[in-house]
Amino acid sequence: MDIWEIGKRAKEASRVLAELSGDVKNRALFEMAESLSEAKREILSANEKDIAAAREKGMSQALIDRLKLNESRMLSMTRGLQALADLPDPVGQGEVIKRPNGLTIMRTHVPFGVIGIIYEARPNVTSDAAGICLKAGNSVILRGGSETINSNKAIVSALVLGAKKAGIPEGAISLIEDIGHESAMALMKMREYVDLLIPRGGAGLIKAVSANSTVPVIETGVGNCHVYVDESADLEMAKHIIINAKTSRPSVCNAAETLLVHKAVAGKFLPEALNALQQKGVELRGCPETCQIFPGIKPASEEDWAEEYLDLILAVKVVKNIDEAIEHINRYGSSHSEAIVTKNYDSANEFLSRVDAACVYVNASTRFTDGGEFGFGAEIGISTQKLHARGPMGLKELTTVKYLILGDGQIRE
Amino acid sequence: MDIWEIGKRAKEASRVLAELSGDVKNRALFEMAESLSEAKREILSANEKDIAAAREKGMSQALIDRLKLNESRMLSMTRGLQALADLPDPVGQGEVIKRPNGLTIMRTHVPFGVIGIIYEARPNVTSDAAGICLKAGNSVILRGGSETINSNKAIVSALVLGAKKAGIPEGAISLIEDIGHESAMALMKMREYVDLLIPRGGAGLIKAVSANSTVPVIETGVGNCHVYVDESADLEMAKHIIINAKTSRPSVCNAAETLLVHKAVAGKFLPEALNALQQKGVELRGCPETCQIFPGIKPASEEDWAEEYLDLILAVKVVKNIDEAIEHINRYGSSHSEAIVTKNYDSANEFLSRVDAACVYVNASTRFTDGGEFGFGAEIGISTQKLHARGPMGLKELTTVKYLILGDGQIRE
Numbered sequence: 078m079d080i081w082e083i084g085k086r087a088k089e090a091s092r093v094l095a096e097l098s099g100d101v102k103n104r105a106l107f108e109m110a111e112s113l114s115e116a117k118r119e120i121l122s123a124n125e126k127d128i129a130a131a132r133e134k135g136m137s138q139a140l141i142d143r144l145k146l147n148e149s150r151m152l153s154m155t156r157g158l159q160a161l162a163d164l165p166d167p168v169g170q171g172e173v174i175k176r177p178n179g180l181t182i183m184r185t186h187v188p189f190g191v192i193g194i195i196y197e198a199r200p201n202v203t204s205d206a207a208g209i210c211l212k213a214g215n216s217v218i219l220r221g222g223s224e225t226i227n228s229n230k231a232i233v234s235a236l237v238l239g240a241k242k243a244g245i246p247e248g249a250i251s252l253i254e255d256i257g258h259e260s261a262m263a264l265m266k267m268r269e270y271v272d273l274l275i276p277r278g279g280a281g282l283i284k285a286v287s288a289n290s291t292v293p294v295i296e297t298g299v300g301n302c303h304v305y306v307d308e309s310a311d312l313e314m315a316k317h318i319i320i321n322a323k324t325s326r327p328s329v330c331n332a333a334e335t336l337l338v339h340k341a342v343a344g345k346f347l348p349e350a351l352n353a354l355q356q357k358g359v360e361l362r363g364c365p366e367t368c369q370i371f372p373g374i375k376p377a378s379e380e381d382w383a384e385e386y387l388d389l390i391l392a393v394k395v396v397k398n399i400d401e402a403i404e405h406i407n408r409y410g411s412s413h414s415e416a417i418v419t420k421n422y423d424s425a426n427e428f429l430s431r432v433d434a435a436c437v438y439v440n441a442s443t444r445f446t447d448g449g450e451f452g453f454g455a456e457i458g459i460s461t462q463k464l465h466a467r468g469p470m471g472l473k474e475l476t477t478v479k480y481l482i483l484g485d486g487q488i489r490e
Numbered sequence: 491m492d493i494w495e496i497g498k499r500a501k502e503a504s505r506v507l508a509e510l511s512g513d514v515k516n517r518a519l520f521e522m523a524e525s526l527s528e529a530k531r532e533i534l535s536a537n538e539k540d541i542a543a544a545r546e547k548g549m550s551q552a553l554i555d556r557l558k559l560n561e562s563r564m565l566s567m568t569r570g571l572q573a574l575a576d577l578p579d580p581v582g583q584g585e586v587i588k589r590p591n592g593l594t595i596m597r598t599h600v601p602f603g604v605i606g607i608i609y610e611a612r613p614n615v616t617s618d619a620a621g622i623c624l625k626a627g628n629s630v631i632l633r634g635g636s637e638t639i640n641s642n643k644a645i646v647s648a649l650v651l652g653a654k655k656a657g658i659p660e661g662a663i664s665l666i667e668d669i670g671h672e673s674a675m676a677l678m679k680m681r682e683y684v685d686l687l688i689p690r691g692g693a694g695l696i697k698a699v700s701a702n703s704t705v706p707v708i709e710t711g712v713g714n715c716h717v718y719v720d721e722s723a724d725l726e727m728a729k730h731i732i733i734n735a736k737t738s739r740p741s742v743c744n745a746a747e748t749l750l751v752h753k754a755v756a757g758k759f760l761p762e763a764l765n766a767l768q769q770k771g772v773e774l775r776g777c778p779e780t781c782q783i784f785p786g787i788k789p790a791s792e793e794d795w796a797e798e799y800l801d802l803i804l805a806v807k808v809v810k811n812i813d814e815a816i817e818h819i820n821r822y823g824s825s826h827s828e829a830i831v832t833k834n835y836d837s838a839n840e841f842l843s844r845v846d847a848a849c850v851y852v853n854a855s856t857r858f859t860d861g862g863e864f865g866f867g868a869e870i871g872i873s874t875q876k877l878h879a880r881g882p883m884g885l886k887e888l889t890t891v892k893y894l895i896l897g898d899g900q901i902r903e
Contacts (some may be wrong), residue, residue, distance in 0.1 A: 083649075092844070095843070096843055096844070119569060124802060140818065168900055174864065174865055176863070176864075176865060180854060180858060182864060182865075183559055185521040189845075189876055190876070192867075257504075273876070273877065286706070288704065291700070291701065293875065293876075293877040295877075301717075311899070313737075314899040317901055318899070318901060319903075320903060321901035325901070325902055325903075345761070355543075428528025429894050430508070430509055431505070431509070433603075434892070435892065435893060436892075436893040436895060437892065437893070437894055437895065437896060437898060438895045438896075439894075439895070439896050440896070440897045440898055440899055440900075441593060441895055441896075441898075441900040441901075442514065442900065442901045442902050444901070444902035445593060445895065445900065445902055446893075450589070450902070451587065451589075451595060451893075452587055452589060452595075461705065463603070463685055463686070463706075463890035464686065464708075464877060464878045464890070465877045465878035466705040466891075467890050467891045467892065468891065468892075468893045470884055475876070477876035477880050478848075478879075478880045478881065479847070479848065479849075479850065479880065479881075480850070480859075480864075480880075480881045481842045481850055481852075482849060482850065482851045482852070482854055482855075482858065483838075483851075483852050483853070484851060484852060484853045484854025485853055486727040486730065486731070486854070487853075487854040487858065488726070488730055488733075488734035488738070488854075488855045488857070489734060489738055489855050489857040489858055489863070490738075
């Protein structure tokens, strides 16, 4: 189908979706989950085609692992859809303002309309994004990568079938099957039909979408996160935090990429901590002082400070004080998640107020930046921009506001 | 000064502003008001230069009236700054979430950083925008039109002087004095220094900024607003509402531009209402049915439905039912403010839910769409977009969110 036709149908469907009750949307989510289960065989066999094509192209094993679907991943997709039904519907919630002239102003949350998602790799995003957009009353246009096109086709056709059983119009969930560059560019220019575009993927994808889109964009998920170990830190705690932040899941955006250590504790902290990290398989890249304290590791280059490794690699830098740590973070960080380990009240406050990021932690791992961990139930991504949403984006962030004003003949003086 | 240098200084100043207490910002607002009063003579004489230049260029009297400063307009500028001091500081306000693992998550409002305002005509915007941005902890870069350059220079230099007395860094309030096209374009591309851009002015300006800016934009103030008179309307009320919406201040964005009337009441309603509008000096442009009921007026062209007149002109159309009214509004409207006059509960609900606009009214004039009228105290404009802010934008909309997370060693499983 022509991409403009997809946009038009999505817009039309969004007008129907906006008026659906929470009950109907929840029923649709259950039907979508069931339909996904029933199509398991087709989806897994489509996924095998993608895996075979990836192997042929010589894709890395790590990337192939991200593409791969299996029974347990399928199960978590269906459970994700069912779990959305349990969350409160954000649509129609809001506040009431009564004005002295008698006007009743309702500030209510309403769906955006049509949300476009441009993403790479993991096919579970297809189902997660479709579910969360529908729950918030939005049509979704999915534009996945070429590497998962067969999986995505099979997943979307199952989702559409399920949603249809609950009376959801077909245009509500669409996949752009044309995986050429032009289809993504067209999606970025369809202001007429698309209200919001969310790119999910690597820094290159995010940057390309931001630079080219005339549709409003929310940037997500590039995480060059730091852990700063202050002079006063509990060093045992600091060690556990950096190990967790770096190694518990190195391929995700809230993993730490650089360790900063106050010079007063570097001599004591680094040997034990870096040794523990190495034992977990972490490759270290140090500033000159780090290399002196902990010889035999690779020296860090200027590029290392700006790098989001998404891998078992950690840059390490000794700083002369908290100011240098904060300046380093504000210069090289991606405004995602930043942590200080400290026992000092003033240092904690200074770090919290001066670090410019979506999530700033005292004495906890950066890995908690996540809609589930924050108690939002579901998320569409982590926004690293300041407009509209910052940090984990839950259902409410997929809505906009509409003022409904009830009067009995008021006119303005 | 070089525009990139202005950007850099604004960014640096924003880091200081973000940490200022409400008391200091309020003191600055009072100092700015006082400084503005003291510079009254210089400002009025600079304004005279602008007026003379405007006359020389043959600008219309209506436009010259908008440029003109006088004692009472100066007084409302200084009072506006003082009034901001009385409003609650949005910075640092927020909610607390306690998680089962012991983490305390504070969702707090923080300043954006640097806000750019590109605007036309009225010089009071210079002072209003500087005040509201400062109150919300943001640096502001002002880029007014060539027609008010002398007034703006005098106003900004007084504001900077006053702010300085309260310890506000100089970069916090800047005016781009270079009024060439390139300076506006540069401002639209300074993602490094500018966090948010708000264009204020006509549809052409808003469109140009949206199309060219790589800095995030909030579109404001284009208002093609409608009043729809339903079959069941109290016709006397409807007459008062359309007269108010059209004539109380025709040059503003929340004024009505088109009247839609249900065919069942058109014959009864239109002669009296249109006659009353004509007596107020309104030029009418009607659909064929309107011209038949009320002969002698100009026929409306297709362009009239899309036009924001900002003048004493009103397009009038008879519709066959509420569906046609809603479709007309969603097709030609600018998603600003829309009103229905009705006694029917179902019609009211349908209009509220299906009209896609920032503010939707039942039985009240569209003219109430305003930060002051909504009880927000001050506003920087009316957003007609869905991302971040929609409708009147108060102080809170000039902030973003930052999550501050306090732990005692939590790591993620």
